[in-house]
Amino acid sequence: MELSDLSVLHIMDNQDKDEKLYSLLCKTVSKITSSSTISEAKQQYLKQSPCLIIIESEFENRDIIDFLIEIRKDDIKTAFVVLSNNKNNQFLTELLELYITKYIIKPFDNEILLQALNKCMEIIERRIYSNFKLLNNIFFNFQTQSIIKNNESFVLNKKESLLMNLLIQNQGRVITYEELEYHIWNNECTNAALKSLIRDLRKKTNKNIIKNYSGIGYKLELKSI
Incomplete structure (x- = not known):
C-alpha cells in the first residue's frame, strides 16, 4: 500500500480551504474530498468510505466529536488525523479514546503531515490487509473481520469484531x-x-487469549499462551 492509494475526507469545520494543504494532499493521496459542515461530511463519508479523515478544527463545540463517535460505533478501520490551533483542547481525552493517529498543532511543516500520513497508511494496511497472529494456527484477518483457526474461517459478528x-x-x-x-x-x-461476548470470542480463538483483570477490565494476552 502506498500514500497514493489513500482516499481522504477533509473536514474543515466551517473554515476556508487551506489551498497549500489541499494542494499537498492532491499531490500525495489518491482522492481528497472536502467538507465544511458536519451534514456534508456525513454524506461524503457514506458515499466515499474514505481510508482517512483529516479534521481541521478549533473544537469550539463538540459537533465533530459526536460525528466521529458515530463513525467509531461501526468503523474501527478508518484513521483520524487532527489539525488544530487549539493546544488546550477540552475534547482531547475523547479524541484519544477514538484512536486518532496524530494531533498536529498548526502551523506545521509539510514533513510533519507526510509523516502522519505514512503512519496512517501503516495502520490502515495492518487493519485491512493483513492477518494478525494470535497463536500458532490462529489469526485475525482485518479485511474479512474473521478468525482463521486451523485453516477454518469464523466470521465475527459486529460486537465480536x-x-x-x-x-x-x-x-x-x-x-x-x-x-x-x-x-x-x-x-x-x-x-x-x-x-457473554468475551466467552463467545474465546470459543472462536483460545480460552486463555483474553485475560480478565478483576475490577479493571480485559487484556489481550499473547505471550502467556
Missing part, C-alpha cells in the same frame, strides 16, 4: 470495562452481556 479490533489496537494494556461499554455498546451494557 469491535472487541477484537480494540484488543489488538491496545496490546500491552488493560482495556477498562468502561471503555468496552463505551465503544461496543455506547455505554448501554450489562455485565452479563460483556461476559
Whole structure:
C-alpha cells in the first residue's frame, strides 16, 4: 500500500480551504474530498468510505466529536488525523479514546503531515490487509473481520469484531470495562452481556487469549499462551 492509494475526507469545520494543504494532499493521496459542515461530511463519508479523515478544527463545540463517535460505533478501520490551533483542547481525552493517529498543532511543516500520513497508511494496511497472529494456527484477518483457526474461517459478528479490533489496537494494556461499554455498546451494557461476548470470542480463538483483570477490565494476552 502506498500514500497514493489513500482516499481522504477533509473536514474543515466551517473554515476556508487551506489551498497549500489541499494542494499537498492532491499531490500525495489518491482522492481528497472536502467538507465544511458536519451534514456534508456525513454524506461524503457514506458515499466515499474514505481510508482517512483529516479534521481541521478549533473544537469550539463538540459537533465533530459526536460525528466521529458515530463513525467509531461501526468503523474501527478508518484513521483520524487532527489539525488544530487549539493546544488546550477540552475534547482531547475523547479524541484519544477514538484512536486518532496524530494531533498536529498548526502551523506545521509539510514533513510533519507526510509523516502522519505514512503512519496512517501503516495502520490502515495492518487493519485491512493483513492477518494478525494470535497463536500458532490462529489469526485475525482485518479485511474479512474473521478468525482463521486451523485453516477454518469464523466470521465475527459486529460486537465480536469491535472487541477484537480494540484488543489488538491496545496490546500491552488493560482495556477498562468502561471503555468496552463505551465503544461496543455506547455505554448501554450489562455485565452479563460483556461476559457473554468475551466467552463467545474465546470459543472462536483460545480460552486463555483474553485475560480478565478483576475490577479493571480485559487484556489481550499473547505471550502467556
